[in-house]
Amino acid sequence: MQRNNSLLFFISILLSFLLIQTLNAKEIVEPDRQSGSQLGKSDFDRMADHEIRENIQSLKSLMIKLYKRNPVELKKSTSEDAEKMVNWVFNGNHNWNFEAINNAQGTDAIYLTFNEDYKGDRVLPFVVGIYTMLIKAHGGKKEFYLFDSIDPQLLYNASRNVEIAAWKLSNTKDTSGNLFLLANEINQKENNLSFEREFGKIIGRTDFVAFTLSEKMERSITRIIQNLATGLLIPIH
Secondary structure: OHHHHHHHHHHHHHHHHHHHHHHHHOOOOOOOOOOHHHOOOOHHHHHHHHHHHHHHHHHHHHHHHHHHHOHHHHHHHOOOOHHHHHHHHHHOOOOOOOHHHOOOOHHHHHHHHOOOOOOOOOHHHHHHHHHHHHHHHOOOOOOOOOOOOOOHHHHHHHHHHHHHHHHHHHHOEOOOOOEOOOOOEEOOOOEEOHHHHHHHHHHHHHHHHHHHHHHHHOOOOOOOOOOOOOOOOOOOO
């Protein structure tokens, strides 16, 4: 009995340690399915909840990375550090309307990032544009219940726009031949593709939900082949 008690005690300590490590490693904690907020949700609703939460987390990570690669852009907005700026953008009381970018959202904000006449913080419209575009494609919601409706075509279109935005970030240059924003670093000394991987996660999650919903609703998605050379984004209505 003494040995069994010792073994159980050891196992409980080990499980507690693993739980703490997991919580420390993962910022997003999945909701309890038995909680009141989860009772009106289908498995698909929970999947969509998870997808949009993870995509927002990826955008936060991308915004911090962009400010650290482009510190001059951060200084155009604030003297605070990148983390505080990102926290204000995602949690501030502004309803995603920013006077500094003329309240632009969606594709208009993304285009502003690569407009040579715009002299402000270019990271801000880039992230605001992608965020507000994704939310609009999800019917303006970040949490979903049984009677909510999402158009799989809009999700698919938004995912293609993220592909275009990522391409523009790595390839669009001003008249002096300089990239508007520095992102991936590929040279003899460094091979940093962390931006590309984060964009890939957003695209993969959004496409998965789009095609899963398309199958569920028995609605086909019109596949769009875009010309990267033009860099044109699909309007999300």
